[in-house]
Amino acid sequence: MSTLTETATCPATEPAPVHDVAPVLPVVGGDTLVPLVDGRRVRYANLDVAASAPALEAVADRVTQVLPLYASVHRGAGYLSQVSTALYETARRTIGAFVGARDDDLLIVTRHTTDSLNLLAGCVPADPGTGEPGRVLVLDVEHHANLLPWQRGTEATVLSGGPSVAATVAELRDELRAGVAEARPYALVAVTGASNVTGEALPVAEIVAAAHDAGARVVLDGAQLVPHRRFSLEDTGVDYLAFSGHKTYAPFGAGVLVGRRDWLDAGTPYLAGGGAVRRVRTTSTDWHEGPARHEAGSPNVIGAVALAAACEELASVEESDVRAHEDALRRRLVAGLEALDRVEVVRVWEDAADPVGVVTFTVAGYDPGLVAAYLSAEHGIGVRDGRFCAHPLLGRLGFDAGAVRASVGVGTAGEEVERLVAAVAHLVADGPEARYGVVDGLWVVVDDPRPVPAGSGLDGLLATAALGTDEAFGCLPDDV
Template identity: 75%
Template sequence: MPVLTPTEARSCLPVVGSDTLVPLVDGTTIAYANLDCAASAPALVAVAERVTTTLPLYASVHRGAGYLSQVSTALYEASRQTIGAFVGARTDDVTVITRNTTDSLNLLAGCVPAGPDGEPGRVLVLDVEHHANLLPWQRSAGGATVLHGEDSVAATLAALRTELARAPYALLALTGASNVTGEYLPVADVVALAHEAGARVALDGAQLVPHRRFSLAETGVDYISYSGHKTYAPFGSGALVGRRDWLDAGTPYLAGGGAVRQVDVDSVVWTTAPARHEAGSPNVIGAVALAAACDALAALPAGTLEAHEAFLRERLVSGLEAIPGVQVVRAWADAVDPVGVVTFSVVDHDPGLVAAYLSAEYGIGVRDGRFCAHPLLSRLGYAAGAIRASVGVGTTLEEVERLLGALSTFVTDGPGATYEVVDACWTVSPDPRPLPEGSGLSGLIATAAAGFIAESAGCGPLLDQQ
């Protein structure tokens, strides 16, 4: 992998908002440092441009006779092809347009077939998973076995092999890259041991696809899901791509128009995938946006994104480890080539306070909490949460250095402002920062939003939707 110099460690692709100024508590403004790409990545400029071009062409799809309806249908179906091709879909694979990874995995959970004995197919997962790749399987017809990950990749693979040999499983559902540590298991090894045991493999690609080239055809993975909002296309779309047979026969995800061949007052004949799982008017703009992101990422020279992220991650990890009291979280001691997601803690300091400080005094956005990966954080000893910094195509070395400098100051001098817990979240007290002009927010709306976040999660940063 190429080694980048600091001069070369600029953004790979231009993103919307890279020059957005945010207010600090001292009354100044600074360019926002978005180190929370693992939660929601900013839109690529190329995506915003494609959406702007497409909006005047938007109309109903699939059943409209009008010219713009035909154009919109063509745009939607062309986008489907691009979205599938981006993850190396095989000729007979299906690409279903969904809302996000969570949507995709819930859809797939309804398509796992019964085994030869007629019993519902059972799913095997690890405790390292994001809740999106855990909860759908637990409430699926066959249920799920949750296997505790071991301290090393080698030991975890051995545990998977043992469990797959112990009982029949229809599916092994696994993260493509951890949303907590950026680490992952080698795909080739996972596919080999699962297929040998007669199980299919579904990858949660939410943190893999935006960071690494991936191919279903080359790896033998059976299904992959990913989200537009993590792939620089935050327009409400995602995808499930994989083998047709389960998707053609599985329970239709939504009951409604477009998913059927014939409806009578007391019966229905469902159509095949992908339409079988796309009832209702589809998100044409979201599909176009995701396809534009796929085009832009695919056009990068091979290795460019990987080298960019590796350089920034290495600097981030080495810088964090040099700060007294900062601990970097790892799931597997022998993991190699992790993606640009790094979680850490500051000993004896609440993660929420550290995150609020970074935002209010340095204009840095990070994530704190348990990242919708409660079992993993608990097993690793961070049941109270931690802090996550994540990089992407638009991240610069300056932003990483700003984070490291801010943390060093926090450890040596403490915060410069006063903070308190309000509605279970740390905040500046009082907070002098104004709301963005033209945002449409008011004190009433902002307060209501904060109350919703606190009530639904205990604290907003605990949420990390995929």
Template identity: 65%
Template sequence: MNHHTPCLPVVGAHTRVPLINGGSTTYANLDCAASAPALVAVQERVNQVLPLYASVHRGAGYLSQVSTALYEAARTSIGQHVGARADDVTIITRHTTDSLNLLAGCIPTNPDGTPGKVLVLDIEHHANLLPWQAASGGATVITAATTIRETLTQLRAELARDNYTLVAATGASNVTGEALPITELVDIAHAAGARIVIDAAQLVPHRGFSLTTSGADYVVFSGHKTYAPFGAGALVGRRDWLDAGHPYLAGGGAVHNVTLTTITWAPAPARHEAGSPNVIGAVALAAACEALGNLPAGELERHENVLRTRLVEGLSAIEGVRILRLWEDSCDPVGVVSFTVAQCDPGLVAAYLSAEHGIGVRDGRFCAHPLLTRLGVENGAIRASVGVGTTVDEVERLIAAVTQWVEQGSDATYDIINGCWAVHNDPRPTPAGSGLDGLIATAAAAVADVAAGCGPTPRTRPTQTDTHPKENSPVPVA
């Protein structure tokens, strides 16, 4: 395999973006962990089925029958991609957060009538933390140790100390790409009489996963991170909780019968899919799953390993750069790398990479505040993440750009607009038909991330010298 070429073609791979020097460059999308571009195969499948779209499940029309068949076939493909067992159920959701909140409403009570409790680690994305804390039985959050072995020991000890119904664990960290061994996690949970759900938002797009092989009870993942950004995700796993759990939405399609005084709810998946489902999103996610599943065994892992290894080696060689890690003994992380640059605001570095090099990365706290706090980077970090469409050239561009920032600084002036760094009087044009009134509008939109708790602490306006990186480089944290 040629590691300088992508595993699978993605939409937008040749898109050019403007730079503040008046030129342009091909966009280097190193933000796949946030939202991955659509596969060309997904785009082609969506274009193929759009003319066939109609209402599903209750329509007698020919296209309704076709759309119903497409939707249910997509459900089957999605379940097969994660090794669903014969009696498992696949529920189409909006994304990972949706899936986890749905499952949180299905946790049964204990035989003594007390609410079921959930055990999680502090390394989780908020989507795999907040729903459990808000559930009727609440959640116990324990701090991960500095090694995988010690962390597993802590989990085992806590499960022995108290009665837990569910263990919720990430399949791969959205901050560092590292993970605990899933099969061992499953064994530990089951030995204590608990079930386990794997948050595979960062795992399914990068690695194979199987409910059957791992023995996990549930898995959740998102289409927008799995090269199918059409608004669908999935919850796949054991049927009994999902058949009996509180219906996620009350509405049409989730019932067998309704009177003015009674409701007879349908079993899963219909029980949790009230309203008109996202047929196109499900078809798109299935197409992505099929394309990933058709790759030769090990090809994606080898591709990402080359990219991640070069990324870590290149960034580590730059003075002042720190690569974030969870565990001293971790191995085989997925293609997610977070780092800091000494005495530099991560938001400013990210703005510089975009404006002067056409590189897209993520900055902030990545909806994992407790983890970033424990790692000592409460002001946030920079995250570069790769995928099936990433090339080595794009990784080299990032390494060179960060090196230039550290050694030479920036040619531009940056201001803080609504709490986010942006180019002063940004000269870059906006895409035709985008509806944006200058790229500064994107900075205002980014404030929503801060309000949602995913970004860094809102920043105050820097001093005059701080807005001129070339004269005062690197710019200290605001």
């Protein structure tokens, strides 16, 4: 297992408690109460924003405002169709501006980061000399969304990251140079903007320089970066960026791929259908260039508008305020957990600097799923457990059985972090108070007394799931 110390991210003295740290921006559901197994109701501590972030209140307000204006786009002559088209295309420009898109970049509205990277994988050109599939270089630290797409239609090389950031960058640079020397250059380097497991990141500027020197382009998985740090395609030289609305406080089903247009204009259209074509005959098709080429069908207008609203709201806050807020919460979380016996914080690199608000840990003697179920049932805390769609990384670090991940964002209050640290301390000292069992591979409360929320539509499902057994009764409330 990883035993690296956080030399680059922890101060010399233990961080002060953060009980009084307030959210930077209000989010929908910030005051939602959830039931505990002891009968109390507490404010939900959402420390799972790395999976899906709650909507900003400003985003929800914007969606409510534009819903009455919603209609078909691009080919409708009606007034609301023209308005919806303007809303959609304005959203495209707003999102592009937020991430520093260059004047000639294309911005394609997708479903999420996974969708975006799969789209790009179909546009990587073949080697011009051999006609073989284009080569892609990727690290084993990646989320599966930035690993699996490159294994279909391209020739992917997966490097194991080194023990430090410096060693990892050196490995990437050496492999890129070797590709050039062997006359088998890489077309693309795929790298995460920030790890979804640890929040750590590699230096983008160094990777871009190494890739461009070797004639390769760079795609950045920005799913965990864009919601936490200001980023610019133009300033960094990154060629392609993918990120998700549901991680950027706009959970309305839209994501983005933005970057150099030549590959996207020449690539096979991602979806075959209406809107992506100029002319269709029974024997031939002329495809559009530009975003329309990959946006067949009715686009997600509301999702794009919501993501644009999130970008505007995040841009309205001083970057230093967001960093200070997140840094205080993360430092306190790491220090608080590391002060506990039997708790280990997961790290990839000893020299990682400026990690985002994602912290993964284990508690010796407890399955990660049991820890997560305990935090929910007895403390009203939502976290993630498992291997976080990063199986190669967790396996290499010695956490093949999984871990627990806590993540913070602009809507997180300091009290939530303090509650998590106290809850884990209680688990280590005294163990859980409720009884837990495994049902269908998931840890649940045995004889769970927590009610299903009124209006959720799950009452019938709950009765069906239980089937007269005590163990099944606790499955659904944790999933609501």
